[in-house]
Amino acid sequence: MKRSDFTYHLPPELIAQHPLAERSASRLLCLDGASGELAHRQFPDLLAQLRPDDLLVFNNTRVIPARLWGQKETGGRLEILIERLTGIDTALAHIRSSKSPKPGSRILLSTEPGGEPGPFSLEVTERVGALFALKAPEGEPLSEILQVIGHMPLPPYIERPDDAEDQGRYQTVFAEREGAVAAPTAGLHFSDELLAAIEARGVRRAFVTLHVAAGTFQPVREENIEDHPMHAEYLEVSAETCEAVAETRRRGGRVVAVGTTAVRSLETASQASGEPQPYCGDTDIFIYPGYRFRAVDAMVTNFHLSESTLLMLVSAFVGRECILAAYREAIAERYRFFSYGDAMFITAGPESGRLS
Template structure:
């Protein structure tokens, strides 16, 4: 398939620049993948879409304040976006500056963009493709530095600096495992009260950990989508979650992934046997139309960028034309898009092929 097959026009004013006053105040576009029928709801009405034997699977990653500013010892200003913590005192990061720093050089960090250098420094240890290895002096935990002077890594389409509100709102209420540099945004709509209401109905919850990397915003640059090099992200799926999925299957319930990161987690863990098995390591699974889903029956997700790998994933779940028609309706109804925007609840379409098939590889 072509990248251009997943293009749509979005009026810029529909890109949400701030969260709503109420975390669960977003709209919810419900899409029946079998019929293509749409219904307009408010997010708390997700409860009405759930059944007692369902299982909701959440990604419990926690966003780190991964954006830093500073300067080279020669004075050149730069911006750092941590991609991945690789140790207590080490990380791989993107560095934006006029001339790339060399291994062995130091970076003098500041508390804000264009600010004067403060007490913290980093050493550039290596160049790894487009990334740079960074290390703190004398083994100082990098997470401590990030907590003091780091900024929340808002996506590039949010055209404003981060502020105090983002510290809480660009984080799910159940975030636990530090390591993401982008939020699993479908989970941003859930409140403690809504989770309590889900529990009260006997609907079960389980968790995976996928540390969302900056590569999630990487555009598809190849016209043939199969040629796109998918970025890798760290993933853990434990035995308890696998057992919860198996029990849901025995009860005849649905496995509902909260966010595309939970979809990718469960599908990665299901590659070997057709059902989730404990998994720990990187995943670069790329899901696009033709993929046969093994683990997921429905999903909660936000709206995704034109021509993005995530739009391709949800299109694989219900069909490209069905998904693009739903997006056209959302635009016509002035839904809010992307990280701080509105959400969808999607049930699998016939294209998803939701029966396990151990013989199938990652892609169709």
């Protein structure tokens, strides 16, 4: 398929720049993948879409304050976006500067763009493709440095600096495992109160950990989408979660993935046997139309960028024309798009393989 097959026009004013006052105040567009039928709801109405035997699978990754500013020892200003933590005091990062820093050089960190250097610094140890390997001084955990001077890594389509509100709102209420540089945004809609109501309905929950990397925003540049080099992200799927999926199948319930990261996690863990098996390591799974889903029966997801790998994933689940028609309806009804925007609840279409 072609990249241009997944193009749609979005009025810029529909890109949500701030979260709503309440997490669950978002709208919810429900899409029946089998029929293509749409229904306009509010996010708490998700409760009515779920059945007592269903299993909700969440990504419990925690976003780190991964954006930093600083300067070279020679004075040149630069911006750092951590891609992933690789150790207690090491990381791989994107660096934006007029000239790339050289291995062995030191970066003096500041709290704000253009600010004076403070007490923290990082050493550039090597170049790794488009990324730079960074190391904190011995005895200084990098995660602690980030907590002091790092900024929340808001997506590029949010055209404002991060603020105090983002510290909590660009994080799910169940975030636990530190390591993501972008939020699993479908989970942002769940409040503690809604989770309690879902549990009271008899819906079970399980967790995976996929540390979302900055590559999630990487555009598809190849016209033939099969030629797109998919980025890798660290993933853990536990034996406990695999057993929860198996038990759900035995009860006749549905596996409902909260977010495309949970979808990619469960599908990665199911590659070998057709059912989720414990998994620990990187995943670069790329799901696009023609893919047959092994684990996921329904999903909660936000709206995704035109021509993105995530739009291709949801197209694989219900069909390209079906999802693009839903997006046209959402635009006509003035839904809010992307990370701080509204959500969809999607059940599998015939293209997914789950209805066969």
